[in-house]
Amino acid sequence: MNHPFALPLSLATAVLLAACSVGGPDDSDSVFRHFSIRDSAVVVHAPALPDALVDASGTLSLEGQAVPTTPAQRALLVRYHADVLTLRRQAIEVGKAGIRTAGKAIGSVVAGLASGSPDSIGPKVEARAEDVRTDVAAMCATLRDVRTTQDAIATQLAPFRPYATLTAAEVDDCR
Secondary structure: OOOOOOOHHHHHHHHHHHHHHHOOOOOOEEOOEEEEEEEEEEEOOOOOOEEEOOOOOOOEEEOOOOOOHHHHHHHHHHHHHHHHHHHHHHHHHHHHHHHHHHHHHHHHHHHHHHOOHHHHHHHHHHHHHHHHHHHHHHHHHHHHHHHHHHHHHHOOOHHHHOOOOOOOOHHOOOO
């Protein structure tokens, strides 16, 4: 069965688990296969290439060397960095909300069965799932923003092009 929240919840769960397994916000953790966070920098992954780094100031580094950028390119890189960090935060929140919803759903099932009111289970679970849907929608909107910014950077900055690997299909799957 292909659940409509399978990809976003998988993404959120992976980020939540990664966040729980690291020592703090500056350690490396995966946001998505395309990028991760290390020491507050976004690490951008591309097949068969060394990782690229984008820091909060909009500096793009390849193999430890800063890539020359225009002010407009730097502004796009700042936005990209901020959006990836926002995506990470949102994914963690979706994971937490999913865990809370699952716990409350189990409680609703037990309470509904124990009280002899199994018809009350569905509406209670559905009401709690609405919060997760809202969080997922926000996360998917941010993922779309990341892709839009990624594509703008790739159009303007040739060294970044091979790192622009987040696809429209992946963004569309985040629903």
